[in-house]
Amino acid sequence: MKKRDVIIIGGGPAGRVIVHSLLSQKSGMSVALIKNEEINVNRCAIPYGIPDSKPIEKFVVSNKLVTDFGADLVVDEVVKIDPSNREIHTQGGDTYAYTNLVLATGSRPLVPPIPGVESGPITPVRTLANLSRLRAFAAKNKKAVIIGGGYIGIELAVVLRQMGLEVTIVEMLPKILLATTEPEFIGEVEKILTDNRIQLLTNRKVVEFATHNGEGLDVILDDGSTVSADFAVLSVGVVPNIELAVQAGLMTSRLGIQTDQYLRTSSEHIYAAGDCVEKISSITGKSTRGEFGTNAVFMAKIVAQNILGKNKIFPGVINASATSVYDWSLGSAGLTEKMAQESGINTVTGYSEVLDKYPMMKGVTPIRTKLVFDRDTGRLVGGGVLQKGDGAARNADFISLAIQMKAILEDLLTCQYATHPELAAKPSDNTYVFAAKDALGKK
Ligand SMILES: Cc1cc2nc3c(=O)[nH]c(=O)nc-3n(C[C@H](O)[C@H](O)[C@H](O)COP(=O)(O)OP(=O)(O)OC[C@H]3O[C@@H](n4cnc5c(N)ncnc54)[C@H](O)[C@@H]3O)c2cc1C
Numbered sequence: 298m299k300k301r302d303v304i305i306i307g308g309g310p311a312g313r314v315i316v317h318s319l320l321s322q323k324s325g326m327s328v329a330l331i332k333n334e335e336i337n338v339n340r341c342a343i344p345y346g347i348p349d350s351k352p353i354e355k356f357v358v359s360n361k362l363v364t365d366f367g368a369d370l371v372v373d374e375v376v377k378i379d380p381s382n383r384e385i386h387t388q389g390g391d392t393y394a395y396t397n398l399v400l401a402t403g404s405r406p407l408v409p410p411i412p413g414v415e416s417g418p419i420t421p422v423r424t425l426a427n428l429s430r431l432r433a434f435a436a437k438n439k440k441a442v443i444i445g446g447g448y449i450g451i452e453l454a455v456v457l458r459q460m461g462l463e464v465t466i467v468e469m470l471p472k473i474l475l476a477t478t479e480p481e482f483i484g485e486v487e488k489i490l491t492d493n494r495i496q497l498l499t500n501r502k503v504v505e506f507a508t509h510n511g512e513g514l515d516v517i518l519d520d521g522s523t524v525s526a527d528f529a530v531l532s533v534g535v536v537p538n539i540e541l542a543v544q545a546g547l548m549t550s551r552l553g554i555q556t557d558q559y560l561r562t563s564s565e566h567i568y569a570a571g572d573c574v575e576k577i578s579s580i581t582g583k584s585t586r587g588e589f590g591t592n593a594v595f596m597a598k599i600v601a602q603n604i605l606g607k608n609k610i611f612p613g614v615i616n617a618s619a620t621s622v623y624d625w626s627l628g629s630a631g632l633t634e635k636m637a638q639e640s641g642i643n644t645v646t647g648y649s650e651v652l653d654k655y656p657m658m659k660g661v662t663p664i665r666t667k668l669v670f671d672r673d674t675g676r677l678v679g680g681g682v683l684q685k686g687d688g689a690a691r692n693a694d695f696i697s698l699a700i701q702m703k704a705i706l707e708d709l710l711t712c713q714y715a716t717h718p719e720l721a722a723k724p725s726d727n728t729y730v731f732a733a734k735d736a737l738g739k740k
Pocket residue numbers: 306307308309310311312331332333334337340341342343344373374375376401402403404405422423449538541570571572573588589590591592593619
């Protein structure tokens with residue numbers, strides 16, 4: 298039997314960052330990372346890897362990110378954890394003993410139980426094999442249907458449309474992006490998509506996929522209509538990989554493996570990080586979703602610190618995120634107004650539209666910002682930004698940091714900022730100050 302100080306199961310961002318964090322600090326620990334995907338793809342970049350203008354190798358993550366730090370890399374599947382003996386067993390027949398174990402098993406695409414979903418030209422988006430299949434579909438076909446109108450579905454739709462395909466998005470909710478985005482921004486995003494001739498079918502569910510003789514696909518919807526396509530892409534969410542944790546008797550929920558504030562599972566010496574973990578919102582203290590690469594990395598750093606005996610507390614997630622839609626960008630952090638209300642917060646919101654440069658400058662365009670405050674305490678609990686250009690991620694970062702620092706409405710009203718004719722609004726204008734002022738007027 299092989300023995301290691303730390304064994305990590307999973308080679309996504311969470312697993313890799315734990316290796317890096319443990320071994321870059323010259324801890325002298327023996328570390329093994331066991332993963333069942335031989336080559337990992339950079340998942341966030343999958344939509345942009347569909348055109349074959351760039352080699353697919355550009356989209357993979359090198360295994361050297363594990364081995365260069367001195368960890369052992371094992372390509373195998375862990376099939377059993379035995380917490381009482383501190384051992385794990387792999388599909389390949391090996392047994393490893395550990396001092397500390399980390400579950401970084403991630404999540405997998407949700408495949409809804411729709412007749413026909415398992416056969417025909419239909420793919421989820423998660424792995425290198427999925428990306429290869431998507432590339433092949435896109436290269437030889439003309440019509441694509443995307444199931445799911447969240448961030449990833451929209452990124453896929455834009456890329457496929459830019460490649461010249463006819464693209465339809467089917468979304469079961471009344472609008473696209475509803476799970477993450479303020480309704481004030483959704484209308485604008487829908488317009489950008491339809492102006493670019495991406496068809497949006499909202500409020501409709503797929504009830505069947507029918508293939509005919511291996512050629513083409515009929516996507517049958519619950520209103521009786523059919524969308525004919527050459528292939529379909531599923532992007533309707535993910536399911537945490539908790540099966541190993543369940544088998545080991547660890548506490549889990551529908552949202553993932555449950556941990557304490559040190560990211561330790563219900564078994565001593567077993568930690569968990571990333572998509573496989575049930576997240577706690579740093580704003581509400583309640584369970585929440587949060588399958589983001591950034592959350593995985595942050596949790597991984599905390600786990601590594603705690604394995605090194607630092608007793609670091611994970612404060613919960615803020616869920617900062619961003620996406621691009623043609624030459625627009627969209628970002629958010631914290632809770633939308635609806636989420637805040639659903640978690641019992643008495644909200645007051647502020648909205649602003651401020652020019653991103655001085656008005657006489659070339660290419661000037663508005664930044665739209667919505668901030669959500671707790672009316673009773675004044676605390677900022679969320680915000681979103683929609684703007685032309687690629688600035689929304691940086692604006693989401695600002696909102697995220699303000700939430701993390703527990704900013705209140707007055708802090709936003711008096712925040713000190715930079716200005717420059719080509720780079721920012723004129724001195725009297727600032728998108729956050731104006732949104733905070735708007736909220737103050739409604740208090
Ligand atoms: C198309 C797409 C776009 C995305 N875009 C963004 C973005 O723009 N921004 C963002 O923040 N996030 C984005 N994400 C989400 C981000 O990719 C995930 O949050 C992140 O990959 C989670 O990292 P992880 O290490 O927890 O899990 P994963 O990346 O899922 O890695 C877990 C690994 O563990 C392996 N594993 C599971 N069980 C076992 C076992 N028993 N034995 C061995 N190995 C096992 C899995 O096969 C997998 O390789 C995107 C995701 C997708 C699919």
